[in-house]
Amino acid sequence: MALLLGFLLLLELCWDTSALGPLSSTKGSDGLEFELPATNYETKDSYQAGPISVLFQIVQVFLRVVQPHPFPEDILRKILQKKFDFSTDYDKIIYYEIGIIICAVLGLLFVILMPLVGFCFGLCRCCNKCGGEMHQRQKKNGAFLRKYFTVSLLVICIFISVGIIYGFVANHHLRTRIEKTRKLAESNLKDLRTLLIGTPAQINYVLSQYTSTKEKAFSDLDNIKSLLGGGIHDQLRPKVIPVLDDIKAMAESIKETREALLNVNNTLKELKMSTAQLNTSLSDVKRNLEQSLNDPMCSVPPVATTCNNIRMSLGQLDDNTNLGQLPSLDKQIDNINNVLQTDLSSLVQKGYKSFNDIPEMVQNQTTDIISDVKRTLNSLGSDIENMSEQIPIQDKLSDFIGYINDTETYIHRNLPTLEEYDSYRWLGGLIVCCLLTLIVVFYYLGLMCGTFGYDRHATPTRRGCVSNTGGIFLMVGVGISFLFCWILMTIVVLTFVIGGNMEKLVCEPYQNRKLFQILDTPYLLNENWKYYLSGMVLNKPDINLTFEQVYSDCKENKGIYSTLKLENTYNISEHLNIQEHSRNLSNDFKNMNVNIDNIVLLDAAGRKNLMDFSSSGVDTIDYNVYLAEMGKTPTKVNLLSFADDLDTKANNLPQGSLKQSLKNNAQNLKTIHHGQVMPLEQSMSTINQSIKELQHKSSGLRVKVANILSSLDSAQDFLQTRISSVIVKESSKYGNMIIGYFEHYLQWVKISITEQIAACKPVATALDSAVDVFLCSYIIDPMNLFWFGIGKATIFLLPAIIFAVKLAKYYRRMDSEDVYDDMENGNIGFHRHHSTQTV
Numbered sequence: 064m065a066l067l068l069g070f071l072l073l074l075e076l077c078w079d080t081s082a083l084g085p086l087s088s089t090k091g092s093d094g095l096e097f098e099l100p101a102t103n104y105e106t107k108d109s110y111q112a113g114p115i116s117v118l119f120q121i122v123q124v125f126l127r128v129v130q131p132h133p134f135p136e137d138i139l140r141k142i143l144q145k146k147f148d149f150s151t152d153y154d155k156i157i158y159y160e161i162g163i164i165i166c167a168v169l170g171l172l173f174v175i176l177m178p179l180v181g182f183c184f185g186l187c188r189c190c191n192k193c194g195g196e197m198h199q200r201q202k203k204n205g206a207f208l209r210k211y212f213t214v215s216l217l218v219i220c221i222f223i224s225v226g227i228i229y230g231f232v233a234n235h236h237l238r239t240r241i242e243k244t245r246k247l248a249e250s251n252l253k254d255l256r257t258l259l260i261g262t263p264a265q266i267n268y269v270l271s272q273y274t275s276t277k278e279k280a281f282s283d284l285d286n287i288k289s290l291l292g293g294g295i296h297d298q299l300r301p302k303v304i305p306v307l308d309d310i311k312a313m314a315e316s317i318k319e320t321r322e323a324l325l326n327v328n329n330t331l332k333e334l335k336m337s338t339a340q341l342n343t344s345l346s347d348v349k350r351n352l353e354q355s356l357n358d359p360m361c362s363v364p365p366v367a368t369t370c371n372n373i374r375m376s377l378g379q380l381d382d383n384t385n386l387g388q389l390p391s392l393d394k395q396i397d398n399i400n401n402v403l404q405t406d407l408s409s410l411v412q413k414g415y416k417s418f419n420d421i422p423e424m425v426q427n428q429t430t431d432i433i434s435d436v437k438r439t440l441n442s443l444g445s446d447i448e449n450m451s452e453q454i455p456i457q458d459k460l461s462d463f464i465g466y467i468n469d470t471e472t473y474i475h476r477n478l479p480t481l482e483e484y485d486s487y488r489w490l491g492g493l494i495v496c497c498l499l500t501l502i503v504v505f506y507y508l509g510l511m512c513g514t515f516g517y518d519r520h521a522t523p524t525r526r527g528c529v530s531n532t533g534g535i536f537l538m539v540g541v542g543i544s545f546l547f548c549w550i551l552m553t554i555v556v557l558t559f560v561i562g563g564n565m566e567k568l569v570c571e572p573y574q575n576r577k578l579f580q581i582l583d584t585p586y587l588l589n590e591n592w593k594y595y596l597s598g599m600v601l602n603k604p605d606i607n608l609t610f611e612q613v614y615s616d617c618k619e620n621k622g623i624y625s626t627l628k629l630e631n632t633y634n635i636s637e638h639l640n641i642q643e644h645s646r647n648l649s650n651d652f653k654n655m656n657v658n659i660d661n662i663v664l665l666d667a668a669g670r671k672n673l674m675d676f677s678s679s680g681v682d683t684i685d686y687n688v689y690l691a692e693m694g695k696t697p698t699k700v701n702l703l704s705f706a707d708d709l710d711t712k713a714n715n716l717p718q719g720s721l722k723q724s725l726k727n728n729a730q731n732l733k734t735i736h737h738g739q740v741m742p743l744e745q746s747m748s749t750i751n752q753s754i755k756e757l758q759h760k761s762s763g764l765r766v767k768v769a770n771i772l773s774s775l776d777s778a779q780d781f782l783q784t785r786i787s788s789v790i791v792k793e794s795s796k797y798g799n800m801i802i803g804y805f806e807h808y809l810q811w812v813k814i815s816i817t818e819q820i821a822a823c824k825p826v827a828t829a830l831d832s833a834v835d836v837f838l839c840s841y842i843i844d845p846m847n848l849f850w851f852g853i854g855k856a857t858i859f860l861l862p863a864i865i866f867a868v869k870l871a872k873y874y875r876r877m878d879s880e881d882v883y884d885d886m887e888n889g890n891i892g893f894h895r896h897h898s899t900q901t902v
Contacts, residue, residue, distance in 0.1 A: 097272055099265060099268060099819070099820075100268070102261055104828070105250040105253055105254060106251050106825070106828050106829075108831070110835070110836045115232060115848075119844045121851075122844070122848050122851045123566065125851065126563055126567060128162075130160075130162045130163055130563065130567050131162070132158070132161075132162075134568075134577045135155065135156075138155055138156065139581055140581060143588065144587060160564075163560060163563050163564065167560055170552050170553075170854075171556060173549070173552045173857075174549045175549075177545065177548050178549050184545070185545075208869075208873075209870065209873040212870040213510060213513075215862075216537075216866040216870055219859050219862050220507060220863065222855065222859045223499065223506075223855075223856040223860065224503055225856075226853060226857075227496055229848055229849070229852025229853075230495065230853045231496050232852075233492075233846070234492035234496060234849060236848075237485070237488075237842065237845035237849070238489045240840070241481065241842075243841075244478065244837060245474075247832055248471075248474045248832075249471070251825070251832050251833075252474075254825040254829070257825070258823070258825045258826075259463055260464070262820060265820045265821070266816075266820060269816065270447055270812070272808065272812075273443075273447045274444075276807075276808040277441075280440060283800065283801060283804075284433045284436060284801065287425065287797070289422060290800075291422075291429070291797040292423065292424070294797065295425060295657075295786075295793045296421045296422055298793060299781075299786065302781050303778050304418075305774070307415055309771045309774065310411045310414070310664075310665060310771060311408065311411045313407070313673065313676070316760060317399065317402055317403060317407065317676050320399060321400065321403060323753060324392050324395055326753055327750060327754055328392040328393065330750040331392070331750065333746065334386050334747060335386050337739065337743045337746065338697065341697060341740065344731075344735045345380045345382065345698070345735065348728055348731050348732055348735065349380045351731075352373065352380075353374075355720075355724035356373060358370075358719075358721040358724070360716070361721065369715065369716065370721075372712070376700075380699075380700070381698070381699055383697060383698050383699045384692055389689060389692060395684065399679055402679060405669070405672040407669055407673070410665055410666060410668065414663065417662045418664065440805070443805065447812075495554060495853060496853070499551065499856050502860065503856075505536045505543065506536070506537060506867060508536040509535075509536035509539075509871070511533070512533030512536060513530055513533025513537070513870065513871075516530035516531075516533055534871040534874030537870060538867070538868070540867055541864050541867050541868055541871075544860045544863065548861075551853060551857045552857050555850045555854035555857060558847075558850035559850045559854065561846070562843055562846040566847060569834070569838065570838070570839035570843055574835065574839075576611055576614070579609070579614055580611055583596075591604070594606060594607060594609065596609060601628070601631050601632055602632075606631055608627065616823070617824055620822045620823075621818065622818045622821055622822055622823070623821045623823045623826075624816060624820070664778060664779055664782075670772065673768050673771065673772060676764070676768065677764055677768035677769070678765075681761040682762065684757075684761070686758040689754045690751060693750055701736075702735055702736035705732060706732035706733045706736070707729075709729040709732070710725075710726060710729040712725065713726045
């Protein structure tokens with residue numbers, strides 16, 4: 064019952080702190096993070112006795128052997144219900160306690176018989192009986208018996224010494240644990256005080272985090288231009304921007320086409336002029352050669368053959384191109400100039416601007432809605448601030464702090480008395496251990512003196528002083544054993560009965576939670592309450608709230624709200640009402656009306672401009688004709704080769720005017736090649752590349768323009784017919800983001816209050832400290848080890864007395880001895896010889 068009251072007290076200390084639950088760390092979207100500061104407690108949740116725990120386990124194994132029966136649940140239930148009748152149920156107690164009873168009875172027999180045996184033994188020795196006669200008979204196995212008695216007594220003394228060591232260790236351990244009781248109590252009380260004081264701070268901290276949530280929401284509301292407007296803009300971008308980019312590229316293409324046409328047309332004119340000049344120069348050379356070939360020497364063989372060959376090759380000195388027949392590009396240039404009168408680039412920029420103004424339009428149209436949402440959020444903040452006043456905790460905390468202070472005062476006032484009594488207990492235990500130590504020291508001294516002082520050649524009446532002293536030490540040990548062993552056994556029996564029952568009835572069932580299961584028996588502690596704890600805490604005894612479940616939850620550091628199932632008295636979900644607040648915010652966002660219907664990507668003038676460009680005729684130019692002419696060489700023959708050949712033929716002619724004239728014309732041809740043909744070839748190559756580029760630009764022009772106009776119509780139609788759905792989608796997404804902040808915050812508040820705030824681990828730790836640590840580990844375990852060690856030593860005193868008495872006969876100096884006479888004559892006999900020693 065004391066355990067029950069202690070447990071209930073600990074629960075009561077934390078009772079109304081329980082409207083909430085433990086610390087949490089939750090990270091929401093967009094970096095909105097909530098985290099409660101951790102609470103640190105001093106008391107460790109587990110206790111380790113250290114190396115001495117091995118000895119404790121040995122004692123526990125011994126108790127399981129002595130007391131193997133299961134925990135008497137039925138008996139304890141009857142006792143708690145005050146239905147136990149000793150006259151009818153005593154057999155159950157005897158059956159459960161039979162092991163302890165047998166051991167206690169044996170101990171009591173030891174207590175009663177040992178003084179009687181000692182008294183009778185003393186009287187017997189005074190009558191020169193029981194080894195009291197100072198005469199030792201000679202035996203053939205006397206040496207063996209002496210060694211046997213010596214070894215046996217030594218082994219028994221070792222066992223006694225081990226028991227004494229157990230006693231010393233247990234006595235010291237118990238004293239040191241009692242000295243640590245103050246620190247243990249203070250740390251537990253401090254942890255409970257931290258729990259009670261920290262709980263309101265945790266509640267206020269959780270509720271104060273609404274400010275961070277509201278600031279984040281207000282920031283996003285003020286930034287609606289980029290969040291909502293930018294979202295709508297990003298959704299429309301893939302459909303709109305490519306079209307505007309194509310139109311912009313087409314505007315640049317129109318300008319580039321005009322430049323290319325002008326370049327080709329001007330270059331073509333220059334080529335025509337250069338070609339005409341080349342024809343004139345070639346005609347002059349050709350005419351000069353014809354005149355030179357009319358020289359009279361050309362009629363004289365073999366010069367005539369050379370002249371004929373030159374005359375026949377003069378037809379190659381002609382222009383190889385027909386550039387003059389190529390049509391002019393003036394018409395197409397005029398058409399392009401007409402197209403460029405409309406600034407398509409400027410029209411495209413207007414389309415860009417109209418599209419990029421969407422975020423600004425959204426911001427301008429949502430000013431009133433944003434104000435309404437902010438008012439709703441401020442109202443929600445007021446409700447959350449008022450919640451801390453609705454939680455019934457602040458008024459009662461001071462009372463529980465007072466309970467803790469009173470408990471601490473009580474401990475500080477009575478702990479010195481406990482320590483004083485413990486010092487007496489420690490002194491008594493020390494005396495007991497020292498008394499046993501004194502006995503075993505006499506035995507050890509007797510063994511040492513008797514063994515090292517024994518002379519096997521000396522007769523019993525002539526044994527040495529050292530050997531005789533050893534025997535006396537042994538008998539002194541026997542005498543002290545008879546005098547005090549019954550007192551020692553009395554102490555052992557008392558501590559055994561108390562410590563053994565405490566271990567089996569309190570410590571062991573507490574550790575395996577059998578005690579909690581018994582306390583959780585329906586209608587046990589109160590006949591009208593099915594579950595006592597729920598009736599006491601919640602005033603609802605039908606709710607399944609058990610001691611074992613509360614203890615387990617507290618051991619796992621769960622919040623008291625969920626541990627004590629306080630939702631049955633204070634439902635935090637109803638007070639937070641997340642769905643209602645979300646619905647209010649959602650209604651505000653549903654009233655958001657964003658109208659974007661005046662976006663024009665390209666007006667009619669821009670469309671007409673594109674159509675005019677597609678019909679400008681640039682794509683109908685026969686570029687192959689131009690490329691064919693530009694691919695020809697300016698002359699039919701290579702003028703350098705022709706000039707070299709002419710120069711070679713002239714060198715074969717005799718000296719004269721003909722030879723000189725041919726050489727001069729050959730030099731003129733070379734000059735024409737370098738001065739006119741090579742520049743002309745370069746210009747033709749350049750214009751050939753320009754024509755190819757122009758051909759590439761104008762290739763499929765009508766199709767390109769048609770595709771652009773089709774994409775433009777599609778994008779414009781999308782803006783007119785589908786933009787409303789995009790606005791609704793993005794508005795819903797934006798509203799859900801804002802609402803999500805508060806849903807996330809309110810959910811975190813709910814989780815924190817129901818599961819984490821006021822984590823009751825200090826309660827379970829305090830209960831463990833009171834029962835498992837202080838009572839069982841600090842007191843019962845050392846007490847059990849003490850009686851185990853002292854009892855072991857005391858029991859071994861009985862065989863030690865026997866062997867010590869037997870052995871003392873071989874060490875002490877006798878008054879008389881057996882003497883053998885007439886050995887020479889074969890007469891065997893003996894007579895008693897008295898020594899002169901007086902003992």
